[in-house]
Amino acid sequence: MSTVAVPKKRSIWDGGESPLKVSYGKLMMWFFLLSDAFTFSALLITYGMIRYMHPTFVGRPAEFTFSIEYWPIPERVYEALPFITGHYPLIFVGIMTFILILSSVTMVLAVEAGHRMDQRDVEKWMLWTIVGGIAFLGCQAWEWNHFIHGEGAGTKMVDGSLFTGANLFQNQYGPPAFADLFFFITGFHGFHVFSGVVINIIIFYQVVMGIMAKRGHYEMVEKVGLYWHFVDLVWVFVFTFFYLI
Amino acid sequence: MAHHPNLSPEEAHKANVRNIWKVTAILAGITFFEFTLAFMIAPGMARNAIFIILTIVKAFYIVAEFMHLRSEAKSLIYAIIFPLAFVVWFIIALLSEGSFIIDYK
Numbered sequence: 645m646s647t648v649a650v651p652k653k654r655s656i657w658d659g660g661e662s663p664l665k666v667s668y669g670k671l672m673m674w675f676f677l678l679s680d681a682f683t684f685s686a687l688l689i690t691y692g693m694i695r696y697m698h699p700t701f702v703g704r705p706a707e708f709t710f711s712i713e714y715w716p717i718p719e720r721v722y723e724a725l726p727f728i729t730g731h732y733p734l735i736f737v738g739i740m741t742f743i744l745i746l747s748s749v750t751m752v753l754a755v756e757a758g759h760r761m762d763q764r765d766v767e768k769w770m771l772w773t774i775v776g777g778i779a780f781l782g783c784q785a786w787e788w789n790h791f792i793h794g795e796g797a798g799t800k801m802v803d804g805s806l807f808t809g810a811n812l813f814q815n816q817y818g819p820p821a822f823a824d825l826f827f828f829i830t831g832f833h834g835f836h837v838f839s840g841v842v843i844n845i846i847i848f849y850q851v852v853m854g855i856m857a858k859r860g861h862y863e864m865v866e867k868v869g870l871y872w873h874f875v876d877l878v879w880v881f882v883f884t885f886f887y888l889i
Numbered sequence: 890m891a892h893h894p895n896l897s898p899e900e901a902h903k904a905n906v907r908n909i910w911k912v913t914a915i916l917a918g919i920t921f922f923e924f925t926l927a928f929m930i931a932p933g934m935a936r937n938a939i940f941i942i943l944t945i946v947k948a949f950y951i952v953a954e955f956m957h958l959r960s961e962a963k964s965l966i967y968a969i970i971f972p973l974a975f976v977v978w979f980i981i982a983l984l985s986e987g988s989f990i991i992d993y994k
Contacts, residue, residue: 665962674965678972685976692984700932719927738924745920749913752955756905760898866957873955877948884944885980888927889937 673867677874680836684878687829688885694821710799716818718887724790737887740783741879744837747776748876755869758862763851766865770848773872777841784834791826829886833878840875843868912954919943941981 656663664671699714708720719733726736750772757765794809799816801807808816815823847868856862896904923943930936953959958966 663962664965664968666965671965674969678969681973681976685980689980689983692980693986693990696984696988697990717932734924734927738920741920742917745913745916748951748955749909752909753906755957756902756909760902870956873951876955877951880944880947880951884923884940888923888940889984 667863669867670863670870673870677870680874681878684832684881687832688881691825691829691885694825698819698821710817712799712801712814712819714818716822721791721817722787722887724795726786734887736783736787737883740780740787741883743776743783744780744876744879747773747780748873750776751869751872755862755866758856758865761857761862763854763857766851766856766862767848770844770851770865774841774844774848777837777844777872781834781837781841784830784837788827788830791823826886829882833875833882836875836878840868840872843871908954912950916947916950919947937984945977 662668662671666674695715701708701714701717705717705719708717710716710720722737723731723733724736725732750769754766754769754773757769792810794816796808796816798806798808801814807814810816810823810826812820812824812827814820817823847864850856851862851865856864923940926936926939930939952969958969
């Protein structure tokens with residue numbers, strides 16, 4: 645029996661090329677980000693459920709006082725600014741959002757510079773991104789400190805005593821779940837920012853050492869950039885669900 | 890870059906940078922708008938719905954432009970967008986159904 649070789653029509657899934665047209669590293673980063681999105685979604689969905697399991701305060705924001713009976717109004721909880729006395733509702737968290745979005749922009753500019761193989765520009769923009777990340781972490785640390793220490797005489801707890809500040813068991817702002825969710829969600833996010841800053845520093849070092857230039861491409865900067873944008877994206881959602889709704 | 894086949898590298902670079910700052914301005918504008926809404930509209934279903942929609946718009950810009958998902962292969966775009974769409978539905982569903990327990994406990 646004679647065999648004639650018939651060329652089989654190659655499909656993109658036959659191997660030897662990337663079906664989704666991205667490198668392995670980039671694709672794995674996307675899949676990791678998707679899985680991390682599920683983690684944060686689980687936290688935010690939990691927040692949604694628990695928050696609406698508690699009564700909502702009815703009345704004008706000016707009449708609001710802290711109580712463990714109902715969920716607090718965000719603009720009355722987050723109204724402090726460092727070094728300045730007075731009530732500036734949601735201003736500090738607005739500044740934090742602005743810092744993180746800006747650091748995301750500098751990251752995009754770093755990736756764009758990488759496409760042009762411009763090492764100086766990549767260094768410059770990555771450095772700004774790292775500064776932005778550290779600034780955000782500093783702000784978040786101040787926010788936690790102020791939240792934990794609290795202000796004023798305190799709120800009446802179940803046992804009748806007055807309590808100022810917050811921990812995992814009770815807090816002056818509202819039901820215990822309020823502080824728990826605050827610490828967990830902003831804590832997880834802050835940890836991701838921290839790991840993002842560390843990774844950015846490592847890649848910045850590699851760029852400065854000329855490793856990317858030698859490699860011929862700055863794709864590592866792009867992959868790390870994806871992680872950083874994800875961190876910013878999560879903050880956008882946390883900001884909306886925690887501080888606005 | 891993929892977006893500008895007809896321009897010289899110089900002009901393509903300038904166009905890319907301009908686009909990045911344009912998206913930044915859009916994100917900043919939406920955030921500022923959300924802020925003013927937070928203080929001008931009373932808390933309630935309508936305000937929450939607007940916040941969620943604006944947040945999804947911001948997320949779209951970040952994922953499409955900053956993460957360059959817009960210029961990736963179609964199948965990758967779908968692989969990311971579809972699961973996230975379900976997740977957003979889930980968040981909204983539990984936000985609105987969470988009160989069921991308090992109402993019927």
